[in-house]
Amino acid sequence: MPARLEIDGGVPLRGSVRVSAAKNAALPALAASLLTAEPVRLTNVPDLVDVRTMVRLVETLGATIRREHGELAAQVARVTNDVAPYDLVSTMRASVLVLGPLVARHGSARVALPGGCAIGVRPIDQHLKGLARLGAEIAIENGYVVARASRLKAARIATDLVTVTGTENLMMAAALAEGTTVIENAAREPEVVDLATLLTAMGARIRGAGTPRVEIEGVSELAGTSHRIIPDRIEAGTLIVAGAITGGDVTVTDLVPDHLSALMAKLGECGVALEVGPTSVRVRGPGRPRAADVTTSPFPGFPTDMQAQVMTLLGLADGQSRVTETIFENRFMHVAELARMGARIETDGAIAVIRGVSCYQGAPVMASDLRASAALVLAGLAAHGRTTVSRVYHLDRGYEGLETKLTALGARIERRA
Ligand code: EPZ
Numbered sequence: 001m002p003a004r005l006e007i008d009g010g011v012p013l014r015g016s017v018r019v020s021a022a023k024n025a026a027l028p029a030l031a032a033s034l035l036t037a038e039p040v041r042l043t044n045v046p047d048l049v050d051v052r053t054m055v056r057l058v059e060t061l062g063a064t065i066r067r068e069h070g071e072l073a074a075q076v077a078r079v080t081n082d083v084a085p086y087d088l089v090s091t092m093r094a095s096v097l098v099l100g101p102l103v104a105r106h107g108s109a110r111v112a113l114p115g116g117c118a119i120g121v122r123p124i125d126q127h128l129k130g131l132a133r134l135g136a137e138i139a140i141e142n143g144y145v146v147a148r149a150s151r152l153k154a155a156r157i158a159t160d161l162v163t164v165t166g167t168e169n170l171m172m173a174a175a176l177a178e179g180t181t182v183i184e185n186a187a188r189e190p191e192v193v194d195l196a197t198l199l200t201a202m203g204a205r206i207r208g209a210g211t212p213r214v215e216i217e218g219v220s221e222l223a224g225t226s227h228r229i230i231p232d233r234i235e236a237g238t239l240i241v242a243g244a245i246t247g248g249d250v251t252v253t254d255l256v257p258d259h260l261s262a263l264m265a266k267l268g269e270c271g272v273a274l275e276v277g278p279t280s281v282r283v284r285g286p287g288r289p290r291a292a293d294v295t296t297s298p299f300p301g302f303p304t305d306m307q308a309q310v311m312t313l314l315g316l317a318d319g320q321s322r323v324t325e326t327i328f329e330n331r332f333m334h335v336a337e338l339a340r341m342g343a344r345i346e347t348d349g350a351i352a353v354i355r356g357v358s359c360y361q362g363a364p365v366m367a368s369d370l371r372a373s374a375a376l377v378l379a380g381l382a383a384h385g386r387t388t389v390s391r392v393y394h395l396d397r398g399y400e401g402l403e404t405k406l407t408a409l410g411a412r413i414e415r416r417a
Helices: 023-035 049-060 093-106 125-133 164-174 190-201 233-245 257-269 304-314 333-339 370-382 402-408
Strands: 004-008 014-018 040-043 064-068 071-075 108-112 137-141 144-148 156-158 180-184 205-207 213-217 225-228 249-253 273-276 280-284 320-324 344-348 351-355 364-366 386-390 412-416
Touching: 004 370, 014 402, 023 040, 023 049, 023 071, 023 093, 023 164, 023 190, 049 064, 049 071, 049 093, 093 108, 093 125, 093 144, 093 164, 125 137, 125 144, 125 156, 125 164, 164 180, 164 190, 164 213, 190 205, 190 225, 233 249, 233 257, 233 280, 233 304, 233 370, 233 402, 257 273, 257 280, 257 304, 304 320, 304 333, 304 351, 304 370, 333 344, 333 370, 364 370, 370 386, 370 402, 370 412, 402 412
Parallel strands: 014 249, 040 225, 156 180, 364 386
Antiparallel strands: 004 386, 004 412, 040 071, 064 071, 108 144, 137 144, 180 213, 205 213, 249 280, 273 280, 320 351, 344 351
C-alpha cells in the first residue's frame, strides 16, 4: 500500500513555520540552465519529487548537476540529447519547459506531448504557436512535439489565454532569438518574474516581466550566474489556512506578502485575523469562519492552486459560499473526498456551492492531485477523529516535509509507509 498520512484532528496549531522555496520557480530555473554552457547556481532549491524529476531530465539532455550544501549547480556544457521522453514528461507536465530552451540553444527538441492530468486536458498549443511565431518548424510525430530552428527570430506574440509555463517557455526561447520579441497577454505570476530575474542575471534583456506585456531583446549567448529561488506562495498559503482552519495561532515566515494579497483579502472576508510583516504573516483562526465567494483567476487574482485549500475552510463556514474555478476544467476532485468527511458541497461544472457545516468527521480519504491532497490534510487537521490520507505521493510532488512542519506546530500527523 503506498504511503499515507494518519491525522488525529482538532488540535489548534501554534508556533512558527518557515516556507520552503517555490516548486514552480525551481522548475523553470532548472530548464533555464540549458540556455548557457556555463554553470547556473541555484540556492534555496526545495527537495521535492518534481525537482528531482526535472534534475533527471536536464541530466539526460547533457547537464552536469552538482549539489553543494543546499546549492544546486547545473552546467550544460553541451546539449548531448534533445529528447524529453514520454516516461518523464507524463509524470511531470512541467517537463515541457525544456522545449523553448532546447530549440533556442540547440536548434532542435523532441518533447513528448504531456497528455492530460487529473485536473484537466492542459494542452500546450500556446507554447507551440508562440515557438512557431519565433520561426521554429513544429511537427507532431508519434506523440512527440518535434521542433527545429537554425536561429529563432523575434516576433510579436499574443497568447489566446494567460499561460504560466507558456509565458516562461517563450521568454526563454526569445532570450536567444534575433531581435526584440514582445509577448502580449503574458502571465504575471511571481514565478514568471523570478525566471525573468534569473535570465536577466544570465545576460538576457527583459522588460515588463510581471505585466501583461513582456519585451525580450535577444542576445547571442547567455552566461552562468547564481540565483536564489523565491519562497513558495502556495505552500505559504496552505500553512496560513492550516492555522486558520484549526483555530490556531501560527506565524508563517520567509514569505513574500505581496504574492499572497488575493488570498489574504479572501481570508480576511472569512474573519481570519492576519498580521502581515515584511516577510511573515501571523494568522489566528476564527472560532468559525464566515462564508465568502471565491473566483480563481491568473495572478494577481485568487490562485487556482489555493482553491481546494480555501474550499476546505469554507466547508466549515457559517453560511453558504460559491467557488468558481476558471482556470482548469476539472479541479474539484477534492469535493467527493471532503463530502466523505461531512462537507456539504454541490458542484455544477466550474461552480461549487458550499453550505458550511459545524465540523468534519475524520475518515479514510484518497488524494487525487497535489493541491487536493493538501486540502484533505487541512480537513484532517480540523476534523474530529482520525483521517487517513492515502496516495500521499501526490503531496510529495510539491510540499517539502509538510507533515514535519505541521508536527512542529502541534499537529498529530504521522506518515505510514
Ligand atoms: C502552472 O501550470 C503551474 N505549474 C500550475 O501549478 C498552476 O496551477 C497553473 O500554472 C495556473 O496557475 C507550474 O508552474 C509548473 P497554464 P501551467 O498554462 O503553466 C490552458 C501546481 O499545483 N492552456 O497557466 O501548465 C490550461 O489547460 C501546478 O503546482 C491551454 O489551453 O498552467 C489551463 O486551463 C498545478 N493551452 C489554463 O490554460 C496552453 O498552451 C492555464 O494553464 C497552455 C495552457
